[in-house]
Amino acid sequence: MERNLRGAVAALFAGVLIASCSSGPSEGGDIKLTIGLFGDFGYRKLYAQYEKEHPGIDVVERVTAFDDHHTSLAAHLATGRGANDVEAIETGYIGLFKANPGKFVNFLDYGVGAERTWWLPWKWDQSLSKDGKSQIGLGTDVGGLAMCYRTDLFKKAGLPTDRKAVSALWPDWNAYFKAGERYTAHAPAGTRWFDGGATVFDAIIGQAHTGYYAASGTLVVKTNPAVRQAWDAVTHAIENGQSAGLTPLTNDWNNGFAQSRFATIPCPAWMTAFIQSQAKSSAGKWDVATVPGGSGNWGGSFLTVPKQGNHTDEAVKLARWLTAPEQQKALFKENGNLPSQPALYKDPAVTGLVKPFFNDAPVGQIFADSALKLKPQPQGPKSGQIMVAFTNGLARVEEGNESPEAAWNSVIADIEHGDR
Structure with a gap:
């Protein structure tokens, strides 16, 4: 695994770029947004809700093993093709990917900076580029x-x-x-x-x-x-x-x-x-x-949006919605994923949960x-x-x-x- 990841990372930082298409319209004419995860994030019910609230969007989840997911993502970013519209990155790997923020959509360009107080300060900083000018990820859980x-x-x-x-x-x-x-x-x-x-x-x-x-x-x-x-x-x-x-x-x-x-x-x-x-x-x-x-x-993860996708604006909207307070609270109640947003630690729906x-x-x-x-x-x-x-x-x-x-x-x- 390490050898494969190092090779992919080497190519990533060499900046090899090839035109790609990570998503496209589904058979019904909807915009298909793919989301790449490692394991079960508990999102399936939320996809149905999102699609209902956003007609014309079809969310497709792709799950691979933890190591394979991050190795493949590095390779896809290196070649400029194959990445999903939204890609999850685990805490231990976020430092690797944020070192090359130009491969990802900058959430600050979409006004997410105004919402930074939603997240624990250290969680926000973990996916922020070293110069503070590019935010590549939105925190999911901690x-x-x-x-x-x-x-x-x-x-x-x-x-x-x-x-x-x-x-x-x-x-x-x-x-x-x-x-x-x-x-x-x-x-x-x-x-x-x-x-x-x-x-x-x-x-x-x-x-x-x-x-x-x-x-x-x-x-x-x-x-x-x-x-x-x-x-x-x-x-x-x-x-x-x-x-x-x-x-x-x-x-x-x-x-x-x-x-x-x-x-x-x-x-x-x-x-x-x-x-x-x-x-x-x-x-x-x-x-x-x-x-x-x-x-x-x-553990804990982030949702990112690779630049190579054809529907980056729609992917950003999906990532922002999945990591918003209401969805993080719903995920904790349903799956136990602890929110990365401290205001929710005082919410009775969170603090009062028993299993x-x-x-x-x-x-x-x-x-x-x-x-x-x-x-x-x-x-x-x-x-x-x-x-x-x-x-x-x-x-x-x-x-x-x-x-x-x-x-x-x-x-x-x-x-x-x-x-x-």
Whole structure:
């Protein structure tokens, strides 16, 4: 994946341009707008509403896997053809694409600057070009963190099950891994403390004031003690048998929910809908507590409009509508995608939301509080690729193919090679 993405990015910055046509009229004469996503954003009901309110517009969704989506987008931008009218970009990749804002429509040209106060200031800045003159993306959700856990497995292992008591169980990550030792000593057969090292590692990194990049834009993976400390803590827990060894966004990981293979998982708001879909037989057995450290971010996305499309004006209207406050609120209520607009964190429709699947947990209040405590972290052009490198490295540790130290060195080498 990394090799393909680097090649596509190299072409992108070489500025190869070929005339393209990403969309056109549908058979009925309507304007067809394609929207490229990675995974389910929960937009399908909204498309129907938009088409009803905008006669003559036909919205077509195209979904591909996370890595494939971003690799393909880079290639389409490089060649000037093939991009969808609206393209989603995940937080870890927005720094890469905004470095070449000329490939995208500038939302500031459409008056979106007057609406910038809708969004969290750091969310707005994440997709703003370095010179502040081009806004390439409109924020969808943010990945405010909590901790989802299985009350039935906790009870069998002799741990508290009440969400307040569980939150108190792990004020920080050291306490979380200590609780994991208690769980492991009495774990129900076939279960582990957490799903996989990559999920916990990403959650810890997402809380750090500085992650992979310094505020200056300098890559600091190797020299940032927070990164190495997170690595050591997670690999130590893996070696102590706390991990189920599942890699996020794989079929095995999906099956892990249904098979009850782990008791806890750091969960951003968007994951609650995913858990519901994968673990249907466990309804009412899940609950939601505060994440160690109190807050954090994992994920979140932006909608962009590549310039190469034939209907950029219509695409901008669609992107603005999908990211407007009313639609963000509707998506949270329906799918759990936490809005990136802070005014909604005080809206009773958000703060009052509870989910029966999660034992009637007040998810609205939990995730809104997490988002308000969240401190933005600098992102760089290769944040997404670095995340993948660490995911692969942790998988090698869990599979027994490399020791933690050897895997660390391999990850650093992969990152440094990719930076050349």
